[in-house]
Amino acid sequence: MGKLCSFLEKHKRSFPIGLSGNTGMGYILTGGISPLSRSKGLAIDQIIEIKGFWGNGKEFHLLRPNTKNELTNEWKALCGAAIFLGIITQVKLKTQPLRPLLSWTANLSFSELSECINQAESWPNSLSLQWIYGDDIFAHAIGEIKNTDDESVMIKLLEKLPFSRNRIINKFNNMKSLPNLSFGNNNNYNNSNHSEVLGLLGPAWQEKNKQVLKILKELINKRPNKSCYIASQQLGGLTHLNDLDTSFIHRDAIWKPWINGAWEAHNQAKRKRTLEWMTECWNNLEFICPGVHLAQIHPHLEWHKKELSSAFEDWLPNLEELKAIHDPRNIMPPLK
Template sequence: MAFVPNHCYVAKNTILSMQKSLLKINEPDYEQCLADLFNGHAAAASPSCIVQPRTNAELQQAIRWCFEEDRKICIRGGGHSKQAAVDGAVMLDLSKHLHQVTLLDDGVHVKVQGGCNMGQLLRVLKESKRMVPVGTHPTPGFGLLCMGGIGHIGRSHGLTIDHICELRGWRSNGEPFLLHADKEDGNAWQMMRGAAIFLGIIGEATLKTSTRQPLQVKRTRDPLDRLWWWIQTAESLPKSWSCSLILGTPPDQNTAAVLAMAVSTMSDDSTTETTDLPHQWMANVNGQEELPNFNLPLQNGESEPEQSMTTSRYERLKTRNYSLSIPKGHGKELSDRLTMLMHQRPNQHCRIDLQHIGGAIGEIPIEETAYTGRGCEWSLVICGVSPPGCSQDDTDQANQWADQAFDLLRPMAQHCYIVERHPDSPIYQEQLKLAYGPLLEPLKQLKHQWDPYNRLALLETQ
């Protein structure tokens, strides 16, 4: 049954009790909080206010206040999403205080608060020689954790969501929920692992860890005309190895190239099966947090020094991203279409990543979670980039290139990994259909129960 506003939820002094956690427009801390966001679109947004709750009780209080005051909610975890800050919405910044990681007494399970990013999680687990598979970068937060979590060891260890054992949080009216595999909750447990952004605010997740394993990484920077060979080679690897690719322009040249980054857990079978895999740079590391950056390197294999963010939060790099999941077997056609797109780029900042999936990811029954791309081999991340200071025409061209890439690759795709959403785009409904397939209608029904007033992410085009 749908709920209706109930003003007895919130006392009249709610906003007064949150003063220490409340950042108002034009205040220095408000400006700094937005400037710290990774996503350029989010950094330039103007939420009506920012709440940085210090406790779960204060977070629940803030959610109830938003519901009573008919305010839209956006959630900042890692700060990578375009929707981390939205014009006019109340931004709940969980990263400031709610980022604790606690390994439980059994030494296997870990509790993670909603403001934690994946790098923080790995650093804590490192001390106990434990790990969970995470994405290709350390700074994403619960958006990655609860939507999928595709990384370098996913083919051998599965997605991040496959390790979630329990979720605690609140619906958009402040009503708490507790979900786990043994609890009778209809389809909420399935939907919250892959579609949580539409349904609720997660305050805490419990994950099952595994013994931390050393990794071997082999990297090669090749000309773009080697792409087909790398796709064929990657698709022939055992599941103990992944070989993800980046198509883009290295920082020290002007033409497009391919970076192949192959990663394996160190074991007798995995290290001997691919001894002939070509590489320019090889390293053995102790864990995921020690892997090289997943970016195109300089000619000597080193990463380009990170550039500091501009002083103005309005003058930041902006992107339009799509992620399509494609099964194996499209090698030559896929290579030809990707090569054509790289030659059509409006600027040298635009890139396409081919994150290698399959393996253990496909061994989980598809009905277990709301992530439906388990039968695919590649998660292609299309990234139309507008560099700082570019004109509106330049931005439009980068966005149009990303849209055209989506259209060109869509016939091969079986799934859309919908971490980044574009509800203002005509492509959005196609994204949703690809992301959830037959689960989309049950998801809409559940959203009507959990978030009937659409305080959270939309399942409809704006």
């Protein structure tokens, strides 16, 4: 996505890429949640043409339907669940005018994170909040500047946010140039670990804010490895408005917390303990985040069936029918 961002910048255009510029086509096809999604929509909402091969080897070329009446199950399935059905070789995407971005970053205390989340839930669609919670708490608010008045409004909102230290408000040319949502050079977050990631989806926390944060604090205190963390990004706005149905069914979601579980490479006992911690996190957060975002899939883990059910709900049987037609030999990842 970083290369796409750089290419489009030459033509003064942009695309709502995610927090990492290192992701590829999978980012788009699994939904594509960007810090700009609240004002631009999901990445799958930008698709206007798809080419590829079904699991059975047959080639396809689908154009975005103009109306819901023209919508096919195949289009709905490919926008959010393509990985289970076939291989995508080409997509045609809508792009937007390139505009500067406003960035706010800071380290927070536990209570400050609670207040930042509370404020963000009443923000205009032009702003979004991302945060990561491990040994420390780091937050990143991002907004697109459409004009001088818009910038003034956003700065006033960002200046209301509490912080402990290292607050920086800056402007950037594109998403690829933004600071990473990470703990910087902290040696606890190293490359000698293996990891799994589970993304959840749920509504605004509102009056449950302090309850959820208390649960998060307890879970972080139980981390089996210092590289384990819980992070989140904000949805809403245009992600709620889909003129065509897709396989990203949790359109009412406001928060996408993701659980990053890590363990020492090749240590099966510690892997087992980390996966147990991830399961505990999921079980404890499910009441406020009942959905799953399958940006990562886990057919090798015992929770794969549950993650499919939580991601697709009533749409899952239809996906299974399409898989029986287009991938009868289960060449692609399983839907069971």
